[in-house]
Amino acid sequence: MMDEPNAIAVTGLTKTFGGKRRLFGGTSHVVHAVKNVTLALRQGETLAIVGESGSGKSTLARMVVGLETPTSGQMKIAGKDAGTLAKEGPRAFGQMIQYVFQDPTSSLNPRKTIGATLEAPLRLLKGFDPARRKTRMKELLDAVQMPADTLERYPHEFSGGQAQRIAIARALAAAPRIMVLDEPVSALDVSVQAQVLLLLEDLKAEFDLSYLFISHDLAVVESVCDRVAVMYFGEVVEEGPVEALFKSPHHDYTKRLISSAPLLETGRASKQNMP
């Protein structure tokens, strides 16, 4: 074992939706979103979770940050038991781990200024006084390379890439050690996506962060992640270092995923030979 505990360690994590007794007989339809998942994110690394829509990636991520309660299984955040953290309230969770949503514009309240949105975690999670909050907000905007007048403006005044920078700044405000990035670049244009990926890489080094990076784009995963776990119908079917796993995938689904990824140069030639 390493001297520092894993950033995230989940054991036998399961989440089931539905299955409750209805008022007038019968039970509702049961969905096994996440089935018996065991994973570890080491301190300082980036672990990717790939899989198609409905494979349970987002449910897993929402459980890890405390937005969903697991049906069963163990979850440890930076060595502390998540159940104990949850009892301490949302604050305890928020100080440890933060979440960046896929759609940047819908993760910002349309009727609040960016300043009001950024202030909440500083006030509630860090307990800063107003003067300190102000300087910290300026620092955060600097970190994500946004101008200072951003604070007085409303979300609809920003493009998708700018909104995602603001969302990242909000997540950083709590000064967490761990960030869960749920498809942080898939709603963005390629040139903007590239800028945000660079930003995430810089921030990771600057604030000594660990990333849980959820994505369906294998090329993006390969460029920013150390290890990758493949989810399929709620289960982790394969896990390993990025290069090794992409070079020699074992599970059928992983193979299919890699062969389906559109390629720039050799795209057509290779595809036409496929069955």
Added chain:
Amino acid sequence: MSATTKLARQKSRRKTAWQLLMNNRLAAAGFYIIAALVVLVLAAPILPIDNPDTIDLVGRLQPALSDGHLLGTDHLGRDILARLIWGSRVSLAVGLSASIIAAFFGSLIGLVAGYAGGRIDNIMMRGIDMLMAFPYILLALAIVAVLGPGLMNALYAIAVVNIPFFARNIRGITVGLAHREFVDAARLSGKSHTSIVLTEILPNVLPIIVITMSTTVGWMILETAGLSFLGLGAQPPQADLGSMLGEGRSLLFTAPSVSIIPGVMVFIIVMSINLLGDGVRDALDPRLRAGALNRPLPVTRIDRSDRSETSASGKGAALSVENLQTGFESTQGIVPAVKGISFAVQKGECLGLIGESGSGKSVTALSLLGLVASPPGVITGGSVAIDGRDIFSMHETEIASYRGSKVAYVFQDPLTTLHPLFTIGEQVAEAVRTHQPVSRNEAHAKAVALLDTVRIPDPAKRAAAYPHELSGGQRQRVGIAMALANDPDIIIADEPTTALDVTVQAEILRLLQALRQERGLALLFITHDFGVVAEICDRVAVMRHGEIVETGNTADILGNPQHPYTQRLIACVPRLGQGKAFLEALRQLPKVEGV
């Protein structure tokens, strides 16, 4: 940005809502009438009018315009003008306070039920349902009967009766907001549930509360008058429009003015408030402001300053676009979205139109058959030729006949383009019957055959399935089947695989490729993904800010891009196998602003 400019911007925003309201003449009239009335009743104590309760039995039932009594006197000799002004004061105050009380409690119930969901929602809403199950005037009567007659009790009764109206409206909006990502984000920022409801959700439902209030105040005044008319509201000698009507009722034939005057007053108040309320709703409701009530024209408005003729290279092409210009009308004139682009697609060829969001690629696709919503869309120049014929010179009905028969569209999200209440078989058959005079059975048989063409397994059985029973990939196959229904020459596919998983995307691309080769289709493929372009397109045109910056064979453009914009875009696409070298390569790129 300084605080003053921020203030100026807020002011300008408020001004636009106000201007919208005043542009609506009926609403403006309602506003001025009600404002004048409010000033009048507020000034009642200082106006030179008689005491409304002074009884003068000698001078009873004097007609209007008599000496000292402008509107005459009632059966006890009280001045009607004075009673009218004081009565309107009471009616307006009661109506407004009842509506504020109902809005407060109704919104509170709606917010809590909508945010909490589950059992709490169920219990609260069933309670509201029980309130709604009573005829409302009967319920108000029952409440007054229990509490005893009196103006305050009537106010409570009316407020209670109207709570469900607010609760249901607000709950509906809140349910939608409670699952939005910004609410989750607020939870992760450490906010408590109470604070989320009050500071995150409430600001978003406030316009709806105001709209609902403005449309119910008139009703509440009417209901107050109704209860007073029945003797359950204001008690004598207090003046109130409803009780004045009630007292005048028995004298309707001997002295009609005693009851007609308060009746007209009720009419004026309620009418002007309703007109104003409708105006407020139109000005504040974002859906109405976005033009949800505007019916778009059947074909985009065409107002061409130049009609570029099809060039020699375009002759013989399946689709040829010359100097196409499309813009959107705004208060500052026409804002161009497509600025004079030209391209041609040959039979059996696939042309990729690639660009980032806002580059005008979708507007281009919709312009080809005049499908840009108009207003505000307008085609300002250029020509589109299909088989050598200029589309924009044709009559509306002729353009419409091209849609789906000669040229078919496949859109991004098949879940929104398919009708949820019809089976996929019916929808494909409908596409067939729109352009072909075939019987219902023949159309169905053709639909099944089409579903087979797009490789849907067991098509005869699956034809009876509804869109929600299919996976995303299968729904997109149905979309393609509908596009193929009338053997089009050209298919325009607007980001057809963007909403799909990569494995499914690969299957759909293979299907499109095979169909194109089998049928010799011309395919215009719109996408933002260079990988997809590499898979399927023969040639590619790169769009930026409404212009085509570079056109050429796919391999040439991807392998050796000439324009700096294309070079940059391609450099920003990570490639499988490139690994961490990708980020290093990105750092070498020159910086650009505005990202």
